[in-house]
Amino acid sequence: MRKSKIPEAAIKRLPVYLRVLQDAIASEIQIISSSELAERTGFSPEQIRKDLAYFGAFGTRGVGYDTALLSRRISRILGLHQGVKAALVGAGHLGYALSRYSQSRHKDVTIAAIFDVSPQKVGTEIMGIEVNHVSDMAQVCRERGIKIGIIAVPASEAQQSGELLAEAGIEAILNFAPAKLRLPPEIFVQNIDLTIELQSLAYYTSASSEDETQAE
Amino acid sequence: MRKSKIPEAAIKRLPVYLRVLQDAIASEIQIISSSELAERTGFSPEQIRKDLAYFGAFGTRGVGYDTALLSRRISRILGLHQGVKAALVGAGHLGYALSRYSQSRHKDVTIAAIFDVSPQKVGTEIMGIEVNHVSDMAQVCRERGIKIGIIAVPASEAQQSGELLAEAGIEAILNFAPAKLRLPPEIFVQNIDLTIELQSLAYYTSASSEDETQAE
DNA sequence: AATTGTGAAGCATTTCACAGCT
DNA sequence: AGCTGTGAAATGCTTCACAATT
Numbered sequence A, B: 001m002r003k004s005k006i007p008e009a010a011i012k013r014l015p016v017y018l019r020v021l022q023d024a025i026a027s028e029i030q031i032i033s034s035s036e037l038a039e040r041t042g043f044s045p046e047q048i049r050k051d052l053a054y055f056g057a058f059g060t061r062g063v064g065y066d067t068a069l070l071s072r073r074i075s076r077i078l079g080l081h082q083g084v085k086a087a088l089v090g091a092g093h094l095g096y097a098l099s100r101y102s103q104s105r106h107k108d109v110t111i112a113a114i115f116d117v118s119p120q121k122v123g124t125e126i127m128g129i130e131v132n133h134v135s136d137m138a139q140v141c142r143e144r145g146i147k148i149g150i151i152a153v154p155a156s157e158a159q160q161s162g163e164l165l166a167e168a169g170i171e172a173i174l175n176f177a178p179a180k181l182r183l184p185p186e187i188f189v190q191n192i193d194l195t196i197e198l199q200s201l202a203y204y205t206s207a208s209s210e211d212e213t214q215a216e
Numbered sequence C: 001a002a003t004t005g006t007g008a009a010g011c012a013t014t015t016c017a018c019a020g021c022t
Numbered sequence D: 001a002g003c004t005g006t007g008a009a010a011t012g013c014t015t016c017a018c019a020a021t022t
Helices: A007-024 A034-041 A045-053 A065-076 A094-103 A134-144 A155-167 A194-203 B008-026 B034-040 B047-051 B067-078 B092-102 B134-142 B156-168 B194-203
Strands: A064-066 A084-089 A108-118 A129-133 A150-151 A172-175 A189-191 B084-089 B108-117 B128-135 B149-150 B174-175 B188-190
Touching: A007 A034, A007 A045, A007 A065, A007 B194, A034 A045, A034 B149, A045 B156, A064 A065, A065 A194, A065 B194, A084 A094, A084 A134, A084 A155, A094 A108, A094 B092, A094 B194, A108 A134, A129 A134, A129 B084, A134 B149, A150 B194, A155 A172, A172 B194, A189 A194, A189 B194, A194 B034, A194 B067, A194 B084, A194 B092, A194 B149, A194 B174, A194 B188, B008 B034, B008 B047, B008 B067, B047 B092, B067 B128, B067 B188, B084 B092, B084 B134, B092 B108, B108 B134, B128 B134, B134 B156, B149 B156
Parallel strands: A084 A108, A084 A150, A108 A129, A150 A172, A172 A189, B084 B108, B084 B149, B108 B128, B149 B174, B174 B188
Antiparallel strands: none
16 A cells, blocks of 8 residues: 555644645635745755655645645545544543544544443533443444544553454544553554653753763 | 764653553562563564663663663653652643643652633642742742643643743743744753644544545 | 674665756 | 755664673
């Protein structure tokens, strides 16, 4: 598949381009050059051109990129053009924050189902979406055509949640639990681990003491 | 500085090693090999050895690594050995989830101050920490020796929050706002952008249509 | 015998430099 | 003249393979 030749890092930059392009469109800017995109995204112009060129030649030489056209193209590349639905597993505080976040404004990825195990939560509504029991996951996800899963449960339940999502036919997972999921390799898993982020941040602080490790 | 020669990716793996080592210590495992670490973390044994070797020779050839010793060493490398304090800017739902998260159990990075602009929030307590007005940021952060900042405000306020944190002497920032911060380069910024994560995840889903990108 | 530590090889990604269009 | 698209060079990270050590 061609898909696998494109760096994951490049894919992660596409949403940034999209955001900047949408701002530009809102300001009625019709043409934008790679160096202007660079200015607004913080990436280099060459990198932007290379990223876009992975998917075809969207620009006009000597001119730049048509903001509306490029925006539509990137939406399509990402598969956002007709809205993407996600299932949230875990209706705790993080889950609540995520659903508020996703429901706000006209997002192209929305949370279309929420699951939890707690009897206190099942049956309640969060941002207008009923909380279902995790045992209904396969049925609900298939009914609603949900392809993305978000795991926001404690580490101890993460593996099981991942397996349930896999059974529900989910193709990609955003995992906030501090646990390594062991799932079929065709499921794409992206981890966001707040402990890792915070602890590694400490390294870049004066409190970190790498200097005691000098060999010389 | 020697620090800059060590891959950021390697630094991000250190907290994972730390977690696995602490589990091992709790199971009274005293010695662990790079291949056992690999098994438990999902990284390769060579990579683990190389990561650790950046900071010195912590293992014993023919034997493995002493779990307690290695755990202490990594803590020290990251600067976690005497606890790290973070300031949270933004007491919204995400901020609330983060503070719950950080306060739970015996974390080595804790939220030691919370800031917001809303008069409804300033003066209230979240997880036992008083919410201060952002105008007190410099004073409070310096008093408490806070070196890490967490931005959990809307995009429109992110830049200003970053500048206030910079003035407060913060050295590293975890930014959840979908905005590129323009701050002095000595401040290390790590971005976690939920929109980027969700939108890029959509690419790895069957709904994505890179195949339509044929020459045309 | 087993496992670490590490130079060298292999990949992947980014940057450079310029040819190719408009 | 200006800006894109792209091979080639440079850089950075990972994997390999094995010498060193217990």
